[in-house]
Amino acid sequence: MRWPRQLMSLLLVLALLVGPPVVLLSLIGPPTLGWPTAAQAREWVQNPLTEQTLIAALTIAAWLMWLLLVYTVTIRVLTRLRATVSWLRRMPLPTPLQATASGIAGVAVFGVASNAIAAPPSPPTQPVAAGSLDEAGNLTPPDGDVLADEGISVAGGWLPREAAEQVSAAAALVWLRRRRSYRPRPPGPPSREDTDLAPLPPTVAAVQAALADSTPPPTELGGASAGSSLLDRPTVGGAFPRAGVGLTGLGAQDAARGLLVTSLLAGRHRPTVSVVVTRPVLAGLLGPTADTLARCLPGLAVINNLGQATGLFFGDHPGHGLGGRDQAHRDTQEGTGPPSPTLIVDAASATDNAETLASLAITSAAVAVLGRWPAGQTWQVDPSGRTHHRDGSGSAGPRMCVLTQVTATDLLTVIAHPDPAPPEPGTSGPPHSPAEAGRSPQWDATAQDHPVCSGNDKRRLQLRVLGEPTLLLDGHPVEIRRTAALQALVFLAVHPDGADTRQLTDAIWPGLPRRSLTGRLYTTLSDLRTTIRSTAGVTIIEHSDDRYRLDPTAVTVDLWHFHHAVHDATTAVATDVTTWKAVIDAYPADLAARRNWPWLDPIREATRRHVIDAHAALAAASPDDREALAWLQAGIRIDPYNADLHTRAVTALITLGDHDAADHLRQGYGRRLAAAGIRPTDPAETTATLTGQPAIRTR
Known part of the structure; x- marks a missing residue:
């Protein structure tokens, strides 16, 4: 129980407030009023360290410490009183009709026999992505339906956990198919407008976020156990x-x-x-x-x-x-x-x-x-x-599982058109499904005129988002406690022009009511800014007109450096091998590797495609067949699911006369696709037919 501890704390505070004055007054007496005379001042200057002056100094110090304690307690009490008054003002009072109804209900309750009544729990008033936000700004499962029924709630329905996991897996497969179907093209500006980079519907993002932040319950499905003896044909959920x-x-x-x-x-x-x-x-x-x-x-x-x-x-x-x-x-x-x-x-x-x-x-x-x-x-x-x-x-x-019409259509998007036709050379693929037609990417990662890292850069803070997201101070990682804060930092890094409150909350907490997240976002960013300020002494997040952005004069971002390398390569007057190599060198790993934030997929894929384009350009410009093959193999290591790179590599191996290596690469690629769950329909067959070489089979 909490009240014994609270009582002991109150007694301790009272003892500290009353005890020191009683001791000082009883042993030394009241403090002397008035200023010292001129004679006393001259005597103190001639002989400052006397027993009387030391006692006086200690007495003054004791009274000052006691006054500081009184001031602290007074401020705390006033703060609590202000919070209590504010809460009382916000507390809704019952109307006369509600008070009358409550009284009648109370009389009815106490007037009937005390029989236990088991009423079914009422449905949630607003279905959202299952979970609540903890002190770290992360999504955690509640103690209600998610744990009892092993399901995920989204705006517009409820899914069994098994179905939610299948939605998440199907969404991941959508991006693998898009990676497989992409055909390298001449490198273009950092801001891509590929139609097949459109993000998946918000419902899918809400399912992915809720599933990633929730933990599986330890028990079996509770609701389905009732009447299970009558159920003998298993289905999903x-x-x-x-x-x-x-x-x-x-x-x-x-x-x-x-x-x-x-x-x-x-x-x-x-x-x-x-x-x-x-x-x-x-x-x-x-x-x-x-x-x-x-x-x-x-x-x-x-x-x-x-x-x-x-x-x-x-x-x-x-x-x-x-x-x-x-x-x-x-x-x-x-x-x-x-x-x-x-x-x-x-x-x-x-x-x-x-x-x-x-x-x-x-x-x-x-x-x-x-x-x-x-x-x-x-x-x-x-x-x-x-x-x-x-x-x-x-x-x-x-x-x-219950779904509204819009929610069901959104979820069906991830399984519609499982094997789209390959795009025409020089363009990206069509929208993944009719439900995605007309959707535009909700991001704009453009190359800005932000200073990038150089050899004589004096900025001490570096933000690495290519690979594991890390904020470095003089080369040492800065600990960021909140996962939501790290996600916000990466989101601002890929949006150099900044983002407003709506964009941040929709990305970090998809599916949750926006009105309940504004305060959470403010707390998350305030904690992040406090951590960085206390560690590095600077503020890297600017806030103006409800728009947050990273201060380019206070922090360097490796993604911005990568964008500048892409911009330099695409604006060069003549084809220069060094510019393509600079793009590859500026890409150490995938954007926010091993992070499964739903908003990240389109931006991560767009960034990867720039590197694939650079590898394909270097292979095409290489006069030596073996060097071209090496660039293609390096591109395959960047994206082992791209069919076009594999087709070019197989063709190069056959040209060099290494048929065994070509068969090995072809078979390995087929096994990789099969392990990912991609059917054997392969756009590489079309490309291989055009080149007159054997197609890469997936079986």
């Missing part, structure tokens, strides 16, 4: 009764979207169909983007009616449909059978085709009906995804 399930309630549509997204995510690495849905249902779930997404989502089969579902699942010949495979052979080959395809239909179709659906549910598919289904179980879904059986028992079912 829950389970289905063998006879299928109907979905009703305010969250039924959102739950159907969640089922669509999680099933497609779970089956994105399998060539078979993961979701079968009727066209009217898909239009109701996804809105205007339904037709576009239906053409570019792998694993999605859209049917006009349930009559087509029978042919799709069973096929025209035995063994050719989705449900006609030999289960034992499949289990032997794969170790375990993949989840059954998910079939989503409306209530009218279910009523008209009850027998067909019952047969599919038992043998081939996990059937979900939007509405009541008399032939099977019906779950009532609330907006937070919690389910309750509508069989009269009211027992709780598993918590389902």
Whole structure:
């Protein structure tokens, strides 16, 4: 308990306030009033160190220390009183109607028998990226739904942790595919406008940030355990009764979207169909983007009616449909059978085709009906995804993934167009999916006229963001306590013109309400500025007109030096090998290596592409084939996923007559893509066909 410690502290303070005056007055008496006379002054000058003068000096020192203590205590008390008064002013008082209602409720509570009532927890008023902010400015999981239900909340829905991890993995795969498809071009200005560098939707960034900052709970999924004996067909984030399930309630549509997204995510690495849905249902779930997404989502089969579902699942010949495979052979080959395809239909179709659906549910598919289904179980879904059986028992079912239309479309972006066509030479690829069309990068890393590091640079602070982000003072690292502060420092480094409060909060804490983050950002940056000022005696972060920026006269940034090298190489009058080498030398490692901040991917990839362009330019300009091969191999070390560099290197090896090395490089590249989960569709085949050389196969 805290009150004994508080009482002891109060008694100690009172003793320090009362004890010294009592001792001084009882032993020495009250202090002498008035100034010393001229005679006393002359006597003190002639003989300053006497017993009387020493006692007087010690007495004066004791009284001064006591006065300092009184002053300190008084300031602390006034500060606490001011804070208390301010809190009381902000505390909302109940209106007369609220007071009357509270009184009636109190009478009702004390007037009834004391029976325990288990009420389900109310859904969150505003779903955001799961977690709260700790004292270090980092996102930490709360003690509520995230730990109990093992899920991630975002603006517009809730996802099981497994689905959130699949979203994060799919987002990472998007950037690997973009790296694979990029074709080097003549080096250009530091500010790139490649269309395939558009950032992923904010919902994806919120999932990545929440997942990175949360810790897995130690226990199994709590909500899904209720009624698990009735659930014997596992699916993503829950389970289905063998006879299928109907979905009703305010969250039924959102739950159907969640089922669509999680099933497609779970089956994105399998060539078979993961979701079968009727066209009217898909239009109701996804809105205007339904037709576009239906053409570019792998694993999605859209049917006009349930009559087509029978042919799709069973096929025209035995063994050719989705449900006609030999289960034992499949289990032997794969170790375990993949989840059954998910079939989503409306209530009218279910009523008209009850027998067909019952047969599919038992043998081939996990059937979900939007509405009541008399032939099977019906779950009532609330907006937070919690389910309750509508069989009269009211027992709780598993918590389902729930997503709004916008949120579901954003998440489907990461699996749409998994293998885009290669871009034309000299340009970058098209937008990764229709949902990304029209989106523009939210960053502008341009080369500014900032001074860069030189041999006689007198600035003591250096910020390294290429590699592990580190702030150095005279070559020694400066400890930055807050992860959010380090992230803000790197964000300002890649935005030399600065960033406002909105840009910083959206980048560091995506998905959280902006109104609750302004104070947190101010605290984070204030702590960072205090740390740097106390360590180096300077302030490197300027704040003017709600815009933060790094002071180029107080700190050097290696990324700015890299941008200047790129600018020099692109503005040179004639091709100069030294300018391309300067770009490569200024790039020791990837931008903020090993950091997985969602806002970082477009900027990191743009920076890497400048270095790839430089390697390709040096290889193309080299008169010696072996030297050109060496530059290509160095570029592959920078980006081991780029198909164009591998194709050029294989071609160079074949030209040199080293066919074994060419085969080894080709096979190693295929294994690397397969390990990353990239399908064998390879834009390098097109390039190899143009050059008349064997293509790099991924299998």
